Amino acid sequence: MEEKGFKLSILCCNYTNLSEREDFFEVPVSLEIKRYPCSGKIEITDMLRALREGAKGVMVAGCMPGTCHNGRGSERAEKRVLGARKILEEIGLEPERISMFFVNRLDGEDFINKVKAFYREILNFELKGRERK
Amino acid sequence: MIIAERRPIPEILRNIENYQKILVLGCRGCVAICSAGGDREVSIVAEAIRLARTLQGKPIEVLEDTFIRQCDPEYLEPLKDYQGKVEAVVSLACGVGVNLIADLYPEIRVYPGVDTSFYGANLSLGEWVEKCRGCGDCIIDRTAGLCPIARCAKNLLNGPCGGSQGGRCEVRKDMPCIWHEIVERLKARGELEKLLEIWEPKDWRPAGGDGLRVRVREDLRLNGGKKPWR
Numbered sequence: 001m002e003e004k005g006f007k008l009s010i011l012c013c014n015y016t017n018l019s020e021r022e023d024f025f026e027v028p029v030s031l032e033i034k035r036y037p038c039s040g041k042i043e044i045t046d047m048l049r050a051l052r053e054g055a056k057g058v059m060v061a062g063c064m065p066g067t068c069h070n071g072r073g074s075e076r077a078e079k080r081v082l083g084a085r086k087i088l089e090e091i092g093l094e095p096e097r098i099s100m101f102f103v104n105r106l107d108g109e110d111f112i113n114k115v116k117a118f119y120r121e122i123l124n125f126e127l128k129g130r131e132r133k
Numbered sequence: 134m135i136i137a138e139r140r141p142i143p144e145i146l147r148n149i150e151n152y153q154k155i156l157v158l159g160c161r162g163c164v165a166i167c168s169a170g171g172d173r174e175v176s177i178v179a180e181a182i183r184l185a186r187t188l189q190g191k192p193i194e195v196l197e198d199t200f201i202r203q204c205d206p207e208y209l210e211p212l213k214d215y216q217g218k219v220e221a222v223v224s225l226a227c228g229v230g231v232n233l234i235a236d237l238y239p240e241i242r243v244y245p246g247v248d249t250s251f252y253g254a255n256l257s258l259g260e261w262v263e264k265c266r267g268c269g270d271c272i273i274d275r276t277a278g279l280c281p282i283a284r285c286a287k288n289l290l291n292g293p294c295g296g297s298q299g300g301r302c303e304v305r306k307d308m309p310c311i312w313h314e315i316v317e318r319l320k321a322r323g324e325l326e327k328l329l330e331i332w333e334p335k336d337w338r339p340a341g342g343d344g345l346r347v348r349v350r351e352d353l354r355l356n357g358g359k360k361p362w363r
Contacts, residue, residue, distance in 0.1 A: 043173070043177075044177045044180075045176045052184040
């Protein structure tokens with residue numbers, strides 16, 4: 001059963017993975033999957049906007065370094081995640097709410113496992129936040 | 134170019150805490166080239182402000198625009214369209230742009246979104262280094278093109294100092310001693326005797342010691358011009 005109001009946003013490269021919402025039935029949250037021509041096209045603004053629009057965490061997924069269809073797109077994405085994290089730190093949010101994941105191209109299981117791990121990490125933040133309240 | 138750096142978001146937020154509608158205004162000049170205040174940075178700062186204010190429970194409307202330059206009155210003309218439509222402007226231009234907006238549009242509340250740092254060169258992607266301090270009295274014709282005012286930590290006119298060791302600066306060990314480089318270069322050119330000349334004391338008035346720096350070229354002024362400081 002989905003946790004009410006708990007949304008995760010996955011911003012990923014079109015080539016990285018073809019998994020769809022139904023492949024993530026073991027992750028009990030609302031998942032928003034946005035695909036880009038390359039993870040190098042994912043801007044810091046896209047990551048921050050996803051949080052503003054209600055996501056509790058943003059997972060940026062790109063191809064393993066060296067396997068990017070466009071050369072170094074996923075390395076670029078990783079750098080942008082650092083930029084977004086700096087902003088989160090400045091405004092008092094856990095920087096890890098935006099995270100970069102390199103996934104094996106077209107390896108659905110690898111992708112799903114990384115989404116599950118990210119979900120657990122964000123869930124921990126949420127539970128700690130509830131305890132503080 | 135003028136190098137600038139984004140101010141921390143909390144500082145920007147503090148300046149605009151009482152407003153509900155603002156404009157984040159970028160500049161496609163130097164600050165765009167040094168990735169501090171161009172279109173992309175406007176979009177990032179605007180979204181960071183929206184996110185922070187949403188989290189604070191005080192959503193804000195943030196408009197975004199980028200002008201070709203903010204250091205020329207004619208390029209600031211489109212700012213008139215925002216008058217009365219936004220409560221404040223966060224400018225990502227260097228201090229020149231912010232000052233010119235404040236001069237020309239006194240009724241607009243303008244706040245800096247970047248700290249203006251120095252005049253520098255872009256050595257590689259994501260790296261900028263100071264090369265000039267704009268002191269207004271160049272001596273680099275005598276120093277093989279290398280400026281000791283900007284690049285010596287002590288601004289020495291007759292270095293290297295005793296702390297220069299192995300070609301490194303004693304103040305910043307990761308920095309080369311620019312006087313060491315000047316001497317080495319002049320030596321290689323057979324021009325070391327240039328340093329034996331006794332220089333006139335450096336004129337620091339053009340560096341700002343004589344008040345606001347103004348440059349007027351009568352051959353370019355039309356219709357008598359106007360007071361350059363206004």
